[in-house]
Amino acid sequence: MSEATAYDVEAVRADFPILSTRVGDHPLVYLDSANTSQKPQVVIDAVADHYAHHNANVARAMHKLGLESTQAYEGGRERIARFIGANRPEEVVALSNASEALNLCAHTLGSRLGPGDEVVISVMEHHSNLVPWQLVCQRTGATLRWYDITEEGRLDLEKAAREGLINEHTKVVSLALASNVLGTVNPIGLIAEQAHAVGAVMVVDASQAVPQLPVDVSALGADLVAFTGHKMVGPTGIGILWGRYDLLAELPPFLGGGEMIEIVRMDHSTYAEPPHRFEAGTPPIAQMVGLAAAADYLDGIGMAAIAAHERDLADYALEGLSGVAGLRILGPEEAVDRTGTISFSIEGVHPHDAMSIMDSRGVAVRGGHHCARPLHERLGLQSSLRASGYLYTTRGEIDALVDAVEYARDFFTGRMSVGAGSGRRQS
Template sequence: MSQQNLESLDVGAIREEFPILQREFNGEQLVYLDNAATTQTPDSVVDAMSDYYREFNANVHRGIHHLSQEASVAYEEAHDRVAEFIGASGGREEVIFTKNTTEAENLVAYSWGLNELGPGDEIVLTEMEHHASLVTWQQIGKRTGADVKYIRVTEDGRLDMDHARECITDDTAMLSAVHVSNTLGTVNPVSELVDIAHDHDALAFIDGAQAVPNRPVDVEAIDADFYAFSGHKMSGPTGIGALYGKRDLLEEMQPYLYGGGMIRKVTFEDSTWDDLPWKFEPGTPQIAEAVGLVAAIDWLEEIGMERIQAHEEEIARYAYDRLTAEPDVEVYGPEPGPERGGLVGFNLESVHAHDLASIMNDHAVAIRAGDHCTQPLHDKLGVAASARASFYVYNTKEEVDKLVDAIDDARQLFA
């Protein structure tokens, strides 16, 4: 994207849609830099969910009255809208609503993994996996006897693709890889990883929690067998995520949660399942959240995913440059460019990340500190925790300057 197009993004107007960004703490306006954990929600999404509760609040697929019909149509069409957004030409049958990316990982692990894996099979992960992937497949490996292997992360925060080719073999049954690292900011070559997996007749699950919110994603171009993401990281509501799966795989898989809404026929002896995607969505689903997720997608696409990506990467590049200019700040992950997304993980020498985040909070700067659900990666980095500033479409370079000013205060406090 050209610099001219980047500058045409009216961040000031965008920020007006987020009243929470106008809040003040200790006399200072909030600087929200914890977007990799949860993004803020624009008025249009809140309004859409409020309209549902005010105008057609009812359960879906349960009644013939007007409200249930309206709610059912909205919920079903939400699947179609998500499929369109991520390039799933199979439509609603290939989109399952979950609570979040973690539940999507568990759905595939339990519905596919427990039934298909056994001793002699291999599950290949990366060393930068979020616990949603790492812990889930680790435990499935323990239950099934399948071996779990890890693709190495290089010193500059990238995947060792030569090692990936060594790890993925004819014994590999599943590759699960994060699209964008929530700790390093690394944008992984997921299409290449998927191709390697498919060359060995393995399936590929891509964790897109940090990718779908801020860049164009086409699941069919990636050729992932499964792809998952969460609504609350893309200016949508909490409590809803989505799992994309290739239809033939989803049709063969058995549900791992049971109850009402996902059945075709029930007798005292046995049950049969409804069509896709409903067989994987038991009970009363996230109806208001689905409405909110559609509103979030509409809002994002009105801005343009390419513009969002360009803006986020520009802010992250500025933050990277400012932080790496500080001699006592260590920054993790690749240098800015196509292989780095919109977050910066770092540590200030002699100051624990939790203490740094606390001082940031005194300045109304909200960052994340800890292991970011990547404890094994932090062990590899040789640190107990790290600070993380993560950016979104409403962040500015002036907010990065406030972050750096707060770091200077922490430095002086701990001198």
Template sequence: MTFDVARIRADFPILQREINGHPLVYLDSANTSQKPRQVLEAMRLHNERHNGNVSRSVHTLGTEATTAYEEARAKVAAFINAGTPDEIVFTKNSTEALNLVAHSAGQYLALKPGDEIVISEMEHHSNIVPWQLLCERTGATLRWFGITDDGRLDESSLAELINERTRLVSLVHMSNTLGTINDLSRIVARSREVGALVTLDCSQSVPHLPVDVRGLGVDFIAFTGHKMLGPTGIGVLWGRFELLAKMPPFLGGGSMIETVTMAGTTYAAPPARFEAGTPPIAEAIGLGAAVDYLNELGMAEVHQHEQDITAYALKALADVPGVRIFGPATPEGRGGTVSFAVDGVHPHDVGQVLDALGVEVRVGHHCAKPTCVRFGVPAMTRASFYLYTTTDEIDALARGLDQVRKVFG
């Protein structure tokens, strides 16, 4: 189908809002995306007509809820080309998914002093802190890739960094601050040479470009619903089934068991093993509706639109005096996220002036403080785009930055 941004925007009620008397310009989709009517309606219909708990009732509502929940799992599996829906574990977000891997895969690997885990300076805190905690528990050592001046992973020490002591590598697929889309083929190949598992944080990539988990050749990926038109409270861990089947559970409770006695417990097969308690049912159904919406548009088309918008934004911001852009200077190998600084103006002040004009951006360290430290700034301003972003909105951002310069001299 033709990528008709005006028609797409009509599906998003919130985009009709005004902020401080100005049309809403929403440039914070890397933080959380907006939801189309189709997602909102799917969740409303479920709650009004089919609300019941899953995998534990034989009555009609429980059966309908279970069917819809498992249909959502199958949709997500197909969306990323998983081998089977049983490789899809629903979590509450990417953070929980990555913590699940750190906890359960960490136990499976039986890490000990002398073992090493490799990450990078480019990571979101959710892909740093769980590994630091795992190293504290096991005595393993955490090591990391640096970042080049143009915002890409520094692979110059690849062979030394990933070595025979490396047990697990966990990296971001697309940076939430720099917008960098990492080509991880060399890193994955090296990890395979030494027998290390590979995890990817795909929170920013799965919503914005075609992702084929089998093509990536990794062991786990994590992503979240609220960045891909879905609701908050639902995330996804994909893992190779043979690994999930060997890993111990992350949480204990109802629905994750095979049998329980007072003397001990045996666990259900994945994915149920990792979904203790009542799951986010309506949220999973909303995520399934979001997948339907993205499939209708086509992820290659979504990615191309964002490439066009990003190219336009890089040029527009480069033309604003005093603006320093972080990350790759061209849209190649870059997603729809542009972080920048305005000379002499704190990002919080930039954000406040832009908000007064109806332009919504994010300011701060973006849960990626080591990246800010690498580039010598305490914080950044970030504009992030999605399938509903227009060039007119980029123009509004550029005009807003001109106003920032006027206000702060």
């Protein structure tokens, strides 16, 4: 991608119908995009148009609608391949979500594991990149090991080196490219070199990175990369697994059923070549159409520009939140090698309580452990609040966030009466 060019955020906001929503007397301030992003009208229209004018199953039907649907689906695959820098469309597998993609990685690579083998993850992983590896290690007798984090919220590479975390027993390393809690962007290229040096496969959960950052899978250093559509202004119900074609061709099927087969007999079956080997049953057809439209939309703005906007928001939000008394920011406190996702805790206030009262003021954040309970335990917390903007988020909305955080703190710590507030937000 070329140099970032600033874009008109207000013009972008006009493309998202839901952003005109009001919550009582307040305009909606949507800061839960790490959970799911909102959808521009062009994506909504693409899905609706497919169902209205081209709906049919793919591959099976040779009539007009069947051909149109197949062309749209495979065209979407080609579009996503270009978006992420894949060498060929056949490296792109369409699944229901990133969790299924990561389960596919664990299940198929698990066929190679046994006692004495090791799988390496990190304490900052989303449960979707933790539980599948726990299951495969329990099934095969392999050992699960993990990176710790530093006080700053980055992978503790020095500790890992001292302990020989990646060694001759390591068969798989599976890490998030960006943390869904800390916002930390991990040095995947460096770790992939270490993994490959001992013959291990490098798996990456890029769900929190592909929507916000320019990601070139061919240059990343990974062997398998999973991400999801609904976080990148696309539809729910679709996730993508990219893999080096030679590796995909070696892996066994994950699920059995229609379209993943070559020949079926009563006593045995043979299987299709990638990617269809991993796409049993009716695939997410309309969702692929919508995801292709999402890729067009994001590329129309420019992923470098979106990344620059994220950095600006992160810098502005970190500065604003750092001035709130009693607030603890989790993860890097500078907008360097991090996304715009910021998690924090408020002393004396439960995140669910804070989230609820912030919502009453139109500010939508997430409260909980964000599907990363071990990370919260490592940080000495039961849960936290998380604010995550995106390409449509404004600095004014960050001001509203800071105001709502102060309001929640004062409300629950007895510093104010009901109805009072700092009044900094102009709605």
